[in-house]
Amino acid sequence: MDTDAGDARVPTQERGTRRVEAILDAAAELVTELGVEGVTAQALADRAATSKGSLYHFFPDVSAVLRALGERHLGEIEAIVLRIEQDEQIPWRQLSADDVVALMLAPLDYLERNCDLLALVRAPNILPRPSRSMQPMLSFVEFILEARFPLMPEARRAARAATIVAVIDGVVGTATRGCSAGAPDMRRDLEELLVLYLAGID
Numbered sequence: 001m002d003t004d005a006g007d008a009r010v011p012t013q014e015r016g017t018r019r020v021e022a023i024l025d026a027a028a029e030l031v032t033e034l035g036v037e038g039v040t041a042q043a044l045a046d047r048a049a050t051s052k053g054s055l056y057h058f059f060p061d062v063s064a065v066l067r068a069l070g071e072r073h074l075g076e077i078e079a080i081v082l083r084i085e086q087d088e089q090i091p092w093r094q095l096s097a098d099d100v101v102a103l104m105l106a107p108l109d110y111l112e113r114n115c116d117l118l119a120l121v122r123a124p125n126i127l128p129r130p131s132r133s134m135q136p137m138l139s140f141v142e143f144i145l146e147a148r149f150p151l152m153p154e155a156r157r158a159a160r161a162a163t164i165v166a167v168i169d170g171v172v173g174t175a176t177r178g179c180s181a182g183a184p185d186m187r188r189d190l191e192e193l194l195v196l197y198l199a200g201i202d
Contacts, residue, residue, distance in 0.1 A: 019054060022048045023044060023055060025048070031069070040062065066120060070127045074127070076110060080107055080110055081140050084103055090103070097195045105190075105194075142158065168194075174186065
């Protein structure tokens with residue numbers, strides 16, 4: 001994999017935008033199949049049905065493609081979280097614990113559908129450090145707990161959110177490493193654990 005740093009060029013025409021999306025789609029497929037280190041400029045060009053010259057027109061190197069792919073994923077996850085946080089129709093205090101957990105794990109649903117993102121998160125120097133941490137998930141869980149339990153003391157809410165995120169991080173890190181076959185069972189167990197935990201708070 002190329003390792004030189006550089007920024008992607010933003011396309012100014014629709015055709016360029018389609019070409020960039022095709023390159024990122026190709027990168028996602030290759031990362032899933034070969035891992036981050038298996039992605040080369042030639043493989044990207046071949047998979048995206050374009051030339052290396054066209055690839056380098058938009059991206060200075062393969063690392064820039066992977067960073068752009070990671071940023072696209074993170075943007076999608078941020079949009080999922082934002083839609084939930086801004087949805088004033090969600091009756092957080094009336095929902096069942098099962099429904100709360102389903103909303104809480106919405107970012108995980110996206111992660112499980114995009115195995116390449118897991119590889120990008122684990123690879124050094126691809127995503128910025130804050131994105132590699134669980135801080136965004138921690139903030140999301142704290143939001144949910146505040147909406148669900150508005151009278152809960154802030155320190156207690158922060159501790160419970162940290163506990164929930166630690167459980168999520170541990171299970172996801174084990175179950176989805178390489179999108180393993182055991183992941184669905186562990187995901188169900190994770191849901192059951194979180195439902196029981198929230199029910200205990202209720």
